[in-house]
Amino acid sequence: MTPRTPEDCDRLFGEYVNGGQLDALVALYEPGGVLIQQDRSPATGHAAIRESLAPMLAAGVRICMNVVYSASVGDVAMLYNDWSASGPGPDGRPAVLQGKAIEVVRRQPDGSWRYVLDDPYGRG
Secondary structure, eight states, X not given: OOOOSHHHHHHHHHHHHHTTXXXXXXXXXXXXXXXXXXXXXXXXXXXXXXXXXXXXXXXXXXXXXXXXXXXXXXXXXXXXXXXXXXEEOTTSSEEEEEEEEEEXXXXXXXXXXXXXXXXXXXXX
């Protein structure tokens, strides 16, 4: 499925994580897109983003995405997303993570939207 609105990026992100669809998840990012990792380091480009997200899908993490605000100007939009995820922690016991993301998405020439910058912990 193709994101046709900025908010579709987050909706599809959740669907793809919950469905274990790594290729589709990575395709939500522009080829030079950036994912800010939990340690605050950037994963830049599809290969690095794939490497960053693959363990989450391999562990069977379930995520719930909630866009709380969206603002756009022309072909660029900024999303504020509150999310929560559950799955096994480092010790194998159930764990829950939460974050308040800031994301920048851009409309592509084909009309779809892709992440340019994704900071899952950007608002705290």
